[in-house]
Structures are given as C-alpha cells and as structure tokens.
Amino acid sequence: MKPKAELPLVRQISTDRHIWMVSLFSAFAVFSVAIFLQWLIYDDWMHRGSLRVVGSTLAAFLTFIFVSWWRRAVRHEKIEILRRFERIRWMNDRIRNSLQAIECLTWSDDAHATDPVRDAVDAIEDVLHEVFVESYSGFPGSEIASEAKAAQRSA
Numbered sequence: 001m002k003p004k005a006e007l008p009l010v011r012q013i014s015t016d017r018h019i020w021m022v023s024l025f026s027a028f029a030v031f032s033v034a035i036f037l038q039w040l041i042y043d044d045w046m047h048r049g050s051l052r053v054v055g056s057t058l059a060a061f062l063t064f065i066f067v068s069w070w071r072r073a074v075r076h077e078k079i080e081i082l083r084r085f086e087r088i089r090w091m092n093d094r095i096r097n098s099l100q101a102i103e104c105l106t107w108s109d110d111a112h113a114t115d116p117v118r119d120a121v122d123a124i125e126d127v128l129h130e131v132f133v134e135s136y137s138g139f140p141g142s143e144i145a146s147e148a149k150a151a152q153r154s155a
Contacts, residue, residue, distance in 0.1 A: 013078050014071055023068040031060035091131050098123045 014022075034056035042048045098120040 010082065013082075014075050019068060019071040019075065022071055023064045026067040027060040027064035030063040031056050034059050087131060087134065091127050094127045095124050098127075 035051060035053070038051050038056065042050060101120045102117050
C-alpha cells in the first residue's frame with residue numbers, strides 16, 4: 001500500500017480567506033448544534049416552546065474567535081518554519097562553497113595556500129555565528145557572544 005504524500009509546506013499555509021471560511025463554518029456548526037439541542041430538549045422533551053438564541057449566538061461568536069486565532073497561530077508557525085528552512089538553505093550554500101575551497105586547496109603545493117583555507121574557515125565560522133545570533137536573538141548571552149566575536153576579530 002502506497003503512503004499518502006503530503007503537500008509541500010508552502011502549500012499547507014492557509015490564506016486569510018481559508019481561515020475565515022473555516023472559522024465561519026465552525027461557528028455555524030456550533031450555532032446549529034446548540035439550537036438543535038435546545039429544540040430537542042425544550043420543545044420535544046419538556047414541551048416548552050422557547051429557544052434561547054443569545055447563548056447560542058455567543059457560543060458561535062466565541063467559536064469563530066477561537067478558531068480564527070488558532071488557525072492564524074498555525075499559519076504563523078508554518079511561516080516561521082519556512083523562514084528557518086530558508087536560513088538553513090542559505091547557510092548550507094555558503095558553507096559548502098567555503099568547504100569546496102578548502103578541499104581544492106589541500107591538493108595544492110603552494111606554501112601560501114593556507115591563507116585562503118584560513119579565510120574559508122573564518123567564513124564558515126562567521127556564517128554559523130550569524131545563524132546562531134539570528135536564531136537565538138532572545139537567548140541570554142547572545143550580546144556577550146557577539147561582543148566576544150567582535151573583540152576576537154579585532155585582535
């Protein structure tokens with residue numbers, strides 16, 4: 001049996017229109033169930049003909065707010081994941097280019113070949129540090145780490 005393929009993450013991000021539609025559908029479903037249960041209990045079982053629409057409307061409104069908030073949070077999370085993947089892709093490209101320079105220079109007989117190797121290693125370290133600072137900007141000590149890095153470069 002073939003497993004079901006998932007959509008790419010970009011296509012899984014909900015649009016504002018989709019969020020509104022899901023929220024409205026959920027609110028309508030809650031309103032309908034609440035009215036049906038009231039009709040069933042008050043009219044059919046208790047033989048009282050009054051429906052309480054205000055409570056059902058409030059439940060539908062709160063459902064709309066909650067579902068809308070929840071779907072927007074899921075959307076925001078997926079967008080953040082995509083940003084992180086893009087940052088990783090960019091970092092991978094820069095590191096791979098630097099490592100290719102290192103690999104090519106190891107076969108060289110030139111004594112000055114170590115300077116580009118050192119530059120390539122510094123480029124890798126800079127990229128990793130940039131990604132660390134961007135990813136953990138709220139992390140305590142990230143300012144200290146960036147100040148230490150700047151001091152190390154000047155020395």
